Amino acid sequence: MRKAIVSAALLLASTALVTGCDKLGQAGGGKAEVKNTAYPEQVFWGDTHLHTSNSVDAFGFGNRLDPEAALRFARGEEVESTTGVKAKLARPLDFLVISDHAENIGATKALYEAPRIMIKDPTALRWYDMMHEGPEGSMKAVGEMLAARAGGTFPPALNDPVRGKERMRKLWDSHLDTVEDYNEPGKFTAFMGFEYTLMQTGNNLHRNVIFRDGKDRVGKIMPWDPEGTLWPDDLWTKMETYEKETGGKVLAIPHNGNLSNGLMWMMTEPNGGPITAEYARRRALHEPIAEITQIKGDSEAHPFMSPNDEFAGYGTSGWDQANLLGNIKTKQSDLPGSYAREALKRGLLIEQRTGVNPYKFGVIGSTDSHTSLSTPEENNFFGKHAGVEPSPKRATAGFVPGVNSGRMNWQSLASGYAAVWATSNTREAIFDAMMRREVYATTGPRMTVRMFGGWDFKADDLKGDWVKAGYARGVPMGGELKAGSGKPAFLISALKDPQDGNLDRVQVIKGWVDVAGQAHEKVFDVVWSDMDKRVAAGGKVPAVGDTVDVTTATYQNTIGAPSLATVWTDPEFDPKQRAFYYVRVLQIPTPTWMTYDMVKYKLTLPPEIPLKHQERAYTSAIWYNPA
Numbered sequence: 001m002r003k004a005i006v007s008a009a010l011l012l013a014s015t016a017l018v019t020g021c022d023k024l025g026q027a028g029g030g031k032a033e034v035k036n037t038a039y040p041e042q043v044f045w046g047d048t049h050l051h052t053s054n055s056v057d058a059f060g061f062g063n064r065l066d067p068e069a070a071l072r073f074a075r076g077e078e079v080e081s082t083t084g085v086k087a088k089l090a091r092p093l094d095f096l097v098i099s100d101h102a103e104n105i106g107a108t109k110a111l112y113e114a115p116r117i118m119i120k121d122p123t124a125l126r127w128y129d130m131m132h133e134g135p136e137g138s139m140k141a142v143g144e145m146l147a148a149r150a151g152g153t154f155p156p157a158l159n160d161p162v163r164g165k166e167r168m169r170k171l172w173d174s175h176l177d178t179v180e181d182y183n184e185p186g187k188f189t190a191f192m193g194f195e196y197t198l199m200q201t202g203n204n205l206h207r208n209v210i211f212r213d214g215k216d217r218v219g220k221i222m223p224w225d226p227e228g229t230l231w232p233d234d235l236w237t238k239m240e241t242y243e244k245e246t247g248g249k250v251l252a253i254p255h256n257g258n259l260s261n262g263l264m265w266m267m268t269e270p271n272g273g274p275i276t277a278e279y280a281r282r283r284a285l286h287e288p289i290a291e292i293t294q295i296k297g298d299s300e301a302h303p304f305m306s307p308n309d310e311f312a313g314y315g316t317s318g319w320d321q322a323n324l325l326g327n328i329k330t331k332q333s334d335l336p337g338s339y340a341r342e343a344l345k346r347g348l349l350i351e352q353r354t355g356v357n358p359y360k361f362g363v364i365g366s367t368d369s370h371t372s373l374s375t376p377e378e379n380n381f382f383g384k385h386a387g388v389e390p391s392p393k394r395a396t397a398g399f400v401p402g403v404n405s406g407r408m409n410w411q412s413l414a415s416g417y418a419a420v421w422a423t424s425n426t427r428e429a430i431f432d433a434m435m436r437r438e439v440y441a442t443t444g445p446r447m448t449v450r451m452f453g454g455w456d457f458k459a460d461d462l463k464g465d466w467v468k469a470g471y472a473r474g475v476p477m478g479g480e481l482k483a484g485s486g487k488p489a490f491l492i493s494a495l496k497d498p499q500d501g502n503l504d505r506v507q508v509i510k511g512w513v514d515v516a517g518q519a520h521e522k523v524f525d526v527v528w529s530d531m532d533k534r535v536a537a538g539g540k541v542p543a544v545g546d547t548v549d550v551t552t553a554t555y556q557n558t559i560g561a562p563s564l565a566t567v568w569t570d571p572e573f574d575p576k577q578r579a580f581y582y583v584r585v586l587q588i589p590t591p592t593w594m595t596y597d598m599v600k601y602k603l604t605l606p607p608e609i610p611l612k613h614q615e616r617a618y619t620s621a622i623w624y625n626p627a
Helices: 008-015 056-060 067-074 107-113 122-133 135-151 164-182 233-246 277-286 332-338 340-354 427-435 459-463 466-473 593-601
Strands: 022-024 034-036 042-050 095-098 189-191 193-196 207-211 250-254 289-294 362-365 417-422 439-442 448-454 474-476 489-495 503-513 519-528 563-569 579-587 616-619 622-624
Touching (some): 042 067, 042 207, 042 289, 056 135, 067 095, 122 135, 207 233, 233 250, 250 427, 277 340, 289 340, 332 340, 448 579, 448 622, 466 474, 466 489, 503 563, 519 563
Parallel strands (some): 042 095, 362 439
Antiparallel strands (some): 193 207, 207 250, 417 439, 448 474, 448 489, 489 563, 503 519, 503 579
């Protein structure tokens, strides 16, 4: 039943499908209509989490690039970074969401540019002076601002140093006009959105809010400020009101959960009681996907919950010690509520009790860059903020050997991207794909990954139009597999990024709940390169090898495979047990961004700093429920 096909032609078959004739009316007026294909033929690449100089912290960190520069960069144009470095993507993105912080949007810039004599609030005046001292003072000022936001002591005067409400309205309207101007259906999608920066005393419960609509609807609101709220319920209410009053559509994407100290995916409601069916239904409706990899680490899985997974813990170093602001240490008991795999298992447990799964979410990656530059490539990484753009010192900035300190250094990941299987490159089609969870995450490389679940898939299906068969006889990633006959089978295919490393292996991660109400997980290696030579022993596949030369920051694609595909059937399937299945694709070892820096700047780096890693992709799950 298992068959490896190491040929790029297999993936190219997915693009030979007959297109449909549906036409999408586009917001923004006067732009060309785009035909939708009958079903998704193409994966579109984007970033749903990018900050510009309009974000309070990004401007304070030194960013001087506005939303237009961010959009130009994402579309493939060369721009000059805040520190004067020429920056350009090797390949343009297909879509972008600028997610500037809703609260006090543009306030730092307004404070910085205001006449000093007009600033009466002593706290605001101190921050003004600190920002004008230079980068170090500006960074310190931003730290105080974030702490004030988290503690509810942000000075009201900062909202209106110079007619603040009018300024914010004008800025928001200008931002929406810019996004509309750069939205080009069929070529590049610019979404309207913002970040709802919900944070309890430093615990990260942020959401990115994304609209399907254009300015005609989104312009009726101002970005929603979570001031005074502790939980996401208020956001959901605002989303419901928006949809009712405008006829539009909106979704929210929870951030990487790793810095929430267990609050992102809890087993209880905010009141401490068990999650009810209504609460579960409301969360699942408004938050269909979650971000699981970005600059601030990776939250797919942690070795504490997954000790038998040799690849768990990617990008967790330093990020599993404390919350976002670093003011509350993370306990081991907090970890399960902060990682996506455990959340998926918790969802099954809650569904078993209530009939509704609040954590039936798809997964994406995005950058959370505060530089206006979406750069998750290791050899083109511009860091979290302007203070750590390319330089000889950024890998070790604030780092003390043996101590988890200064996490905006080598502990930052050059991650990640959102991959969306959609019927066209338009707001409507990409948004709808997110709602149905037909999305996946990568740590940066643009691997093409597909997964279908069904009851009658066979190895021979891979010889024909397997994508058409997948949609006709099964469900894609993000789907729900209804009860059927026999054991579920999965069509799985992965194609390497043509500009990155070969593939090591493809794994299926299964989670399930037994009749006793206990959640379990297991990792299956289902197809890997050189299967005739790398024979699994004791259930373990040998390592793929390593061609990385850290002295030159290079590697060779002489190991691994350009593509891997298989039809895999769950050998341990129990039709009475709720379960989920998702795919993880691993590349061969390649250099980290720190290695590229080491070679470029002729550095000697501490031994704690990893010089190679195995980048990866994670698909959204397919869920199975008993009849």
